[in-house]
Each structure stands twice: as structure tokens, then as C-alpha cells.
Amino acid sequence: MVYGEKPQTHHIDMNTPSVARMYDALLGGVTNYAVDRDACNQLLSIAPSTQLLARNNRAFLGRVVRYLVKEKGVHQFLDHGSGLPSLENVHEVAQDLNENCRVAYVDNDPMVHAFGKTILDENDNTMVIDADMRDSSKIFQAAEGFFDWEKPIGALFVSVLHCLADTNDDQDPGAMIKRVASKLPPGSFLVICQLVSDKATVRTKVTELMDEATGGQWGRVREPDEVRAYFDGLTIVNPPGLVDVVDWMPDTPPPPPEHRATDWIEWGGVARV
Ligand SMILES: C[S@@+](CC[C@H](N)C(=O)[O-])C[C@H]1O[C@@H](n2cnc3c(N)ncnc32)[C@H](O)[C@@H]1O
Structure with missing residues (x-):
């Protein structure tokens, strides 16, 4: 599919939870089914602070986009x-x-x-690409006529890398990040964060639950050092460096302990290519 073509919607499986619909349910949205909410309840029994985590992550996404537009002059994402x-x-x-x-x-x-097509149909400055995020050639081909390749792009990987398994080939999350970084115009930025936990039981139990619930559409809850490795070769915006995303340039005082996720956190930051 190239920019300008009307994509077709493929089959929606209402019987298997999806990460997108579960995240919507955790954020309090209504675009989800009973199977998604049931899976969220199972997740909350392992990691009770997950709703807070989802909301804090969404707030980070807004902050980081504002930062890139206002402070770095990035106008393409x-x-x-x-x-x-x-x-x-x-x-x-x-x-x-x-x-x-x-x-x-x-x-x-x-x-x-x-839903993306429905709400974006009348906004010429947006497009929706139906692709696996690891399929960089499909994505860059689809976006070829959409972006100005002389100007910086903000490539966002916000709360997504835990959906991808380690494969040690070109489908590996680290390989995907390097490939995308190499295709972006000079002065571009990458935003990367994913779920991490220092509790081995949370990492194992959540990974097992999500892998089973989503029919294998899941990767791994990682440790901060594994996420740090995704930034190798990039210039990290520092301060704040790589942190729990609630501490990434908070625009109000950072949340006190009772308003932070405790079982697992979204961890990462921003880097210039
Ligand atoms: C937790 S949501 C994050 C949404 C958004 N980035 C945010 O932070 O608010 C993860 C999203 O990644 C999508 N996703 C998971 N694996 C994917 C893949 N291999 N290719 C493309 N999208 C994927 C899911 O469908 C879901 O919409």
C-alpha cells in the first residue's frame, strides 16, 4: 500500500485478546471486548498497578511529542x-x-x-499504515510520498518493544531500531520505551500470561539494561537520560510513590540519530 491508496480492513478476532484493545481497556476506553477486559483482570491480579502504568505512559507520549515539536522543530512523526x-x-x-x-x-x-481510518480520513496530514512494525521496507515505501525526507522525523516506539520477541536476526527489536535509525534523515529522533521490571516473577508471569492470551502476539518484559542496549550508537537526550517515563521531563512535579506503578514500569527515553 502506498500513500494515497485506500487500505482494506482485515478480520477482527473478537475471541482472542489483542494488546491494542487491552491497552484501550486499561486507559478506560470503550473500543474493546469482554475477552480483552478478562485478560486485563488477569494481568491486574499479577501487576495491580498496570492501569496507572498505562495512563502514565500515555502522558509521556504527549510530553515527548510536545518536546520534539517545540524544542527540536520536529514536524513529522x-x-x-x-x-x-x-x-x-x-x-x-x-x-x-x-x-x-x-x-x-x-x-x-x-x-x-x-478506527484510525475513520477518525483520520479527513486529515490530510495523517496516514495509517497497516504493517508489522518490523517490516521497515513496507513502512518506508508506504510513507515515501508522505514525508519530506530532507527534514527530521520523530520515530516513536512507545510501549511497543515488549510485544516483540528476541530473534537474533533482522526481526529482532534491536535490529529493527538500527534499521529505522539508518533510514531517517539527519537530525531525526527516536523515542523508545518498553515494559521493564526488576521482579523476576512479574517478568515471567506477565510474559507467560500475555503470550498465551494473545496467541503469541507478545515478546518479553525486559530489564533496563536490555532496553539501554537499543540506544547503542545513538545520542541520548541527557538530562533526563533513560528513566522511568514518569520522570522524563515531567511538566508537573513527578508523581509521589502512591501514584507510580510498582510492579513494572515503562522505561526509556529519547535519542538523536
Ligand atoms: C501498548 S500499545 C501502545 C500504543 C501507543 N504507542 C501508546 O504508547 O499509547 C501497543 C501497540 O503496538 C501494536 N503492536 C504490537 N505488535 C506490533 C507489531 N509487530 N507491529 C505493529 N504494531 C504492533 C499493538 O497492536 C498496540 O496497538
Whole structure:
């Protein structure tokens, strides 16, 4: 599919939980089914602070987009694993600051595709790419006529890398990040965060639960040092460096302990290519 073509929506499986619909349920959205909510309840029994974690992550996404538009003059975004439309979608945050900002959303969930098309149909500065985020050649081909390749792009990988397994080949999350970084224009940025936990039981139990519930559409809860390795060769924006995302340039005082996720956190930061 290239920019300008109308994509078709493929089959939505209402009997198997999807990460996109579960995340929507955790954020308090209504674009989800009973199977997704049941899976969320199982997840909450292992990691009770997950709703807080989802909301804190979504707030980080908004902050980081505002930062890139206002402080770094980035007016183009490639959002990998964009999720279902929710509060403060990337194009809304960016276009609120500059109406010419362009956003290409990438996701492989058919529901994201269907809702994305519906709400974005009349916004010429947005597009939805139905692709596995590891399929960089499909994504870059689809976005070829959409972006100005002389200008910086913000490539977002926000709360998505835990959906990808380690494969030690070109499908590995680390290999994907390197490939995307190498294709971006000079002055571009990468935003990367994923679920980490220092509790081995949480890492194992959540990974098992999500892998089984989603029929294998899941990778791994990792440790901070594994996420740090995804930034190798990139220049990390420091301060704040790589942190729990609630501490990444908070625009209000950072949340006290009772308003932080405790079982697992979203950990990462921003880097210049
Ligand atoms: C937790 S949501 C994150 C949504 C959004 N980035 C945010 O932070 O608010 C993860 C999203 O990644 C998508 N996703 C998971 N694996 C994917 C893959 N291999 N290719 C494309 N999208 C994927 C899911 O469908 C889901 O919409």
C-alpha cells in the first residue's frame, strides 16, 4: 500500500485478546471486548498497578511529542505500534502546536486500522499504515510520498518493544531500531520505551500470561539494561537520560510513590540519530 491508496480492513478476532484493545481497556476506553477486559483482570491480579502504568505512559507520549515539536522543530512523526485512537493522539498533540505536522501511524491490529481510518480520513496530514512494525521496507515505501525526507522525523516506539520477541536476526527489536535509525534523515529522533521490571516473577508471569492470551502476539518484559542496549550508537537526550517515563521531563512535579506503578514500569527515553 502506498500513500494515497485506500487500505482494506482485515478480520477482527473478537475471541482472542489483542494488546491494542487491552491497552484501550486499561486507559478506560470503550473500543474493546469482554475477552480483552478478562485478560486485563488477569494481568491486574499479577501487576495491580498496570492501569496507572498505562495512563502514565500515555502522558509521556504527549510530553515527548510536545518536546520534539517545540524544542527540536520536529514536524513529522512515524508512530510504530500507535494503538487505538485515545486521548491526546500524536497528530492532535503535534498539530495543536503546528497544524502542518504530519503523522504516519503504523500498527498491525485490524481494529486500530479500522478506527484510525475513520477518525483520520479527513486529515490530510495523517496516514495509517497497516504493517508489522518490523517490516521497515513496507513502512518506508508506504510513507515515501508522505514525508519530506530532507527534514527530521520523530520515530516513536512507545510501549511497543515488549510485544516483540528476541530473534537474533533482522526481526529482532534491536535490529529493527538500527534499521529505522539508518533510514531517517539527519537530525531525526527516536523515542523508545518498553515494559521493564526488576521482579523476576512479574517478568515471567506477565510474559507467560500475555503470550498465551494473545496467541503469541507478545515478546518479553525486559530489564533496563536490555532496553539501554537499543540506544547503542545513538545520542541520548541527557538530562533526563533513560528513566522511568514518569520522570522524563515531567511538566508537573513527578508523581509521589502512591501514584507510580510498582510492579513494572515503562522505561526509556529519547535519542538523536
Ligand atoms: C501498548 S500499545 C501502545 C500504543 C501507543 N504507542 C501508546 O504508547 O499509547 C501497543 C501497540 O503496538 C501494536 N503492536 C504490537 N505488535 C506490533 C507489531 N509487530 N507491529 C505493529 N504494531 C504492533 C499493538 O497492536 C498496540 O496497538
